[in-house]
Amino acid sequence: MLSTKAQDVLKKFPDAKRDSLIPILQEVQEADGYLSKQAIIEVGRHLKLSASKIYGVATFYNQFRFYKPGKLTIQVCRGTACHVKGSAKILDTIKQELSIDAGQTTKDGLFSLEVVACIGVCGLAPVICIEGEFHANVLPENIKNILDSYRKKVSQDD
Amino acid sequence: MISIDVNGKTVEARKEEMLLSALKRAGFEIPTLCYLEGLTPTGACRMCVVEVEGVPGLVPSCAYPVFNGMKVQTHSKRVMVARKTIVELLLADHPDDCLYCVRNNNCELQTLAATLGVREKVYQGKKNKYKIDASSPSIVRDPSKCILCGRCVRVCEEVQNVSAIDFTGRGSSTVVSTAFDQGLNVSSCINCGQCIMVCPTGALREQSYLKDVINALKDPNLHVVVQHAPAVSVSLAEEFGIKAGTDIDGIMTAALRTLGFAKVFDTSFSADLTIMEEGSELVQRIKTGGKLPMMTSCSPGWIKYVEQFYPDFIDNLSTCKSPQQMLGAVIKSYYAQTNGIDPKKIFSVSVMPCTAKKFEAERPEMGRGAVQDIDAVLTTRELAELIRLYGVDMNGLTTSLPDNPFGQRSTAGKLFGASGGVMEAALRSAYFLLTGTEMAELDIKEVRGMKGVKEAKVKINGLEIGVAVVSGLSNAANLLEQIRAGRNDLHFIEVMTCPGGCIAGGGQPFNANTDAVIARMKGLYKIDKSEPIRVSHKNESVLKLYKEFLGEPLGHKSHELLHTKYAKRQVVQ
Numbered sequence: 001m002l003s004t005k006a007q008d009v010l011k012k013f014p015d016a017k018r019d020s021l022i023p024i025l026q027e028v029q030e031a032d033g034y035l036s037k038q039a040i041i042e043v044g045r046h047l048k049l050s051a052s053k054i055y056g057v058a059t060f061y062n063q064f065r066f067y068k069p070g071k072l073t074i075q076v077c078r079g080t081a082c083h084v085k086g087s088a089k090i091l092d093t094i095k096q097e098l099s100i101d102a103g104q105t106t107k108d109g110l111f112s113l114e115v116v117a118c119i120g121v122c123g124l125a126p127v128i129c130i131e132g133e134f135h136a137n138v139l140p141e142n143i144k145n146i147l148d149s150y151r152k153k154v155s156q157d158d
Numbered sequence: 159m160i161s162i163d164v165n166g167k168t169v170e171a172r173k174e175e176m177l178l179s180a181l182k183r184a185g186f187e188i189p190t191l192c193y194l195e196g197l198t199p200t201g202a203c204r205m206c207v208v209e210v211e212g213v214p215g216l217v218p219s220c221a222y223p224v225f226n227g228m229k230v231q232t233h234s235k236r237v238m239v240a241r242k243t244i245v246e247l248l249l250a251d252h253p254d255d256c257l258y259c260v261r262n263n264n265c266e267l268q269t270l271a272a273t274l275g276v277r278e279k280v281y282q283g284k285k286n287k288y289k290i291d292a293s294s295p296s297i298v299r300d301p302s303k304c305i306l307c308g309r310c311v312r313v314c315e316e317v318q319n320v321s322a323i324d325f326t327g328r329g330s331s332t333v334v335s336t337a338f339d340q341g342l343n344v345s346s347c348i349n350c351g352q353c354i355m356v357c358p359t360g361a362l363r364e365q366s367y368l369k370d371v372i373n374a375l376k377d378p379n380l381h382v383v384v385q386h387a388p389a390v391s392v393s394l395a396e397e398f399g400i401k402a403g404t405d406i407d408g409i410m411t412a413a414l415r416t417l418g419f420a421k422v423f424d425t426s427f428s429a430d431l432t433i434m435e436e437g438s439e440l441v442q443r444i445k446t447g448g449k450l451p452m453m454t455s456c457s458p459g460w461i462k463y464v465e466q467f468y469p470d471f472i473d474n475l476s477t478c479k480s481p482q483q484m485l486g487a488v489i490k491s492y493y494a495q496t497n498g499i500d501p502k503k504i505f506s507v508s509v510m511p512c513t514a515k516k517f518e519a520e521r522p523e524m525g526r527g528a529v530q531d532i533d534a535v536l537t538t539r540e541l542a543e544l545i546r547l548y549g550v551d552m553n554g555l556t557t558s559l560p561d562n563p564f565g566q567r568s569t570a571g572k573l574f575g576a577s578g579g580v581m582e583a584a585l586r587s588a589y590f591l592l593t594g595t596e597m598a599e600l601d602i603k604e605v606r607g608m609k610g611v612k613e614a615k616v617k618i619n620g621l622e623i624g625v626a627v628v629s630g631l632s633n634a635a636n637l638l639e640q641i642r643a644g645r646n647d648l649h650f651i652e653v654m655t656c657p658g659g660c661i662a663g664g665g666q667p668f669n670a671n672t673d674a675v676i677a678r679m680k681g682l683y684k685i686d687k688s689e690p691i692r693v694s695h696k697n698e699s700v701l702k703l704y705k706e707f708l709g710e711p712l713g714h715k716s717h718e719l720l721h722t723k724y725a726k727r728q729v730v731q
Contacts, residue, residue, distance in 0.1 A: 050731060060328045
């Protein structure tokens with residue numbers, strides 16, 4: 001079933017045509033946090049477009065995601081400066097530590113992992129950003145500690 | 159008409175047409191990859207670039223309108239370098255495994271690389287690797303071989319109105335895929351295979367059942383029989399360099415025997431059987447106020463299309479199985495009984511111009527218990543492959559007749575291979591069923607030809623019957639929308655999934671242009687003109703089958719073996 005919030009979005013666009021596709025997808029994502037399969041199919045029905053077409057358009061843009069985000073989103077910068085300072089290794093370490101790929105959420109729903117082109121703080125390279133908090137000059141051996149500190153924080157909050 | 163200058167020659171062009179069509183008409187060879195006649199030009203591949211005087215860059219001629227006095231160079235140095243570079247770049251992300259490819263020697267990319275003189279790997283780097291999608295019983299997708307021309311996407315959307323696939327992702331990670339990258343088997347794909355027909359490379363191919371057939375032929379415990387669809391005998395010749403439209407029925411039958419099939423049956427026989435059932439069903443629906451308009455059910459792509467997109471029309475579909483399935487059913491019942499063969503030991507093969515028939519044969523309702531009506535479906539192309547594999551010399555064969563009891567056919571049954579054929583055959587017999595006399599003029603010209611929509615009014619016993627014949631599912635969708643909106647002058651509608659009917663099916667020989675498809679169609683009508691038995695209800699073998707086994711059309715036994723039902727189908731749409 002489509003979430004109530006996503007249904008409300010569609011109600012806001014009663015006679016929409018295909019040129020409203022991207023605004024609708026943006027609003028659905030804002031409401032649900034991501035684009036679910038059901039949402040893509042329903043948006044397709046609403047606009048009389050096939051699911052493959054909606055999926056095609058949505059995958060063209062980096063702004064859309066297709067998985068339910070975790071409680072905490074980790075962004076790994078893969079910009080030029082971070083790359084030179086070893087961000088590929090940082091990304092690999094995080095993937096291993098969490099057993100997920102970029103664009104996925106851990107099974108416990110805690111972390112999701114995103115790769116971003118450049119966060120814009122090249123002086124701090126390599127940099128990762130977890131829920132808006134920046135971690136500068138990260139080393140692969142620090143990753144476990146950083147992630148553990150968030151795990152601890154979340155379990156205390158719960 | 160306006161005139162343009164091409165390589166120093168004056169060429170006539172139609173106002174507002176695209177440059178490429180003017181160039182082609184004038185006989186200039188322009189290489190293309192993404193271009194498809196009749197569909198929206200996209201200019202995606204840039205192969206057809208030419209130089210136009212006064213225009214700064216090269217222009218894609220497929221998407222560039224002509225203007226009066228334009229001066230065009232089709233093979234200038236700049237153009238040649240550009241075309242060659244395009245192919246080199248495409249090859250940079252293409253697997254170098256032509257020897258192992260299903261399209262080896264029959265690939266547009268390979269041909270272009272050869273024609274343009276590509277002789278070294280200019281660009282080398284990491285290639286994209288994708289999983290092969292073999293989930294569908296009909297079609298296999300191998301995105302690693304895809305060059306992103308988009309022909310399949312456009313055919314699926316514009317011709318078939320299905321849109322099971324589209325471009326996903328962006329830049330170097332763009333890939334043609336289904337919604338959510340799921341298998342074709344759970345997508346809205348109707349298995350028609352028109353995507354395979356337009357694919358310039360081996361990125362799309364049929365799911366092959368050759369191995370199963372070869373293994374069955376080797377198995378001494380199996381009784382392996384084969385049937386071939388009406389459209390196959392007028393198309394197979396092209397695979398062996400014979401002119402399109404040549405009917406090689408007798409040679410093909412001989413070849414099938416040489417390959418080791420115990421019996422060679424003709425699906426046109428069961429096309430006649432279909433007419434007896436479907437014609438009776440139409441008469442019954444008209445007489446008893448049943449659901450009208452009745453719609454044909456021979457084309458399995460169309461059936462899946464209705465189940466997915468127009469389930470409110472399911473009751474309009476004839477309950478008749480397709481000729482392939484009808485013959486499969488009587489082979490494993492009547493034939494098995496009369497010859498004392500255990501149906502479980504019969505391996506029933508069909509040769510079809512179609513990829514959707516592979517899906518149809520696997521439908522769970524197409525059999526009784528563990529016994530499926532049909533065990534393996536080969537396309538026309540796969541049959542040619544089998545013939546070559548076993549070194550059967552098509553020129554050295556003496557023609558052979560098909561086997562009883564399913565070898566005899568009327569020419570009406572043969573017409574099933576062309577759009578309009580089922581309608582013509584059905585009307586000939588419905589007329590007889592309603593009046594007890596034969597139609598004075600058996601040719602029903604209004605329903606013949608390549609047009610996507612054909613309509614006629616036929617008077618039988620003072621009753622005016624409205625009929626429509628459509629091929630290509632976007633045409634079918636238009637008609638269904640008209641009926642939803644209240645149109646009610648039609649009694650009977652023939653729908654073929656592929657434009658022009660089975661002769662242009664997704665399992666047919668490659669490289670057939672419209673002329674070749676028309677030649678195949680003419681081949682069928684030539685047969686209809688030249689033989690004496692032209693109506694299904696005069697097929698002696700069909701009548702004998704009713705007398706000895708089935709009883710009467712729409713009878714108890716017929717319902718059990720020859721009819722089926724459909725249900726709303728949930729897929730990702």
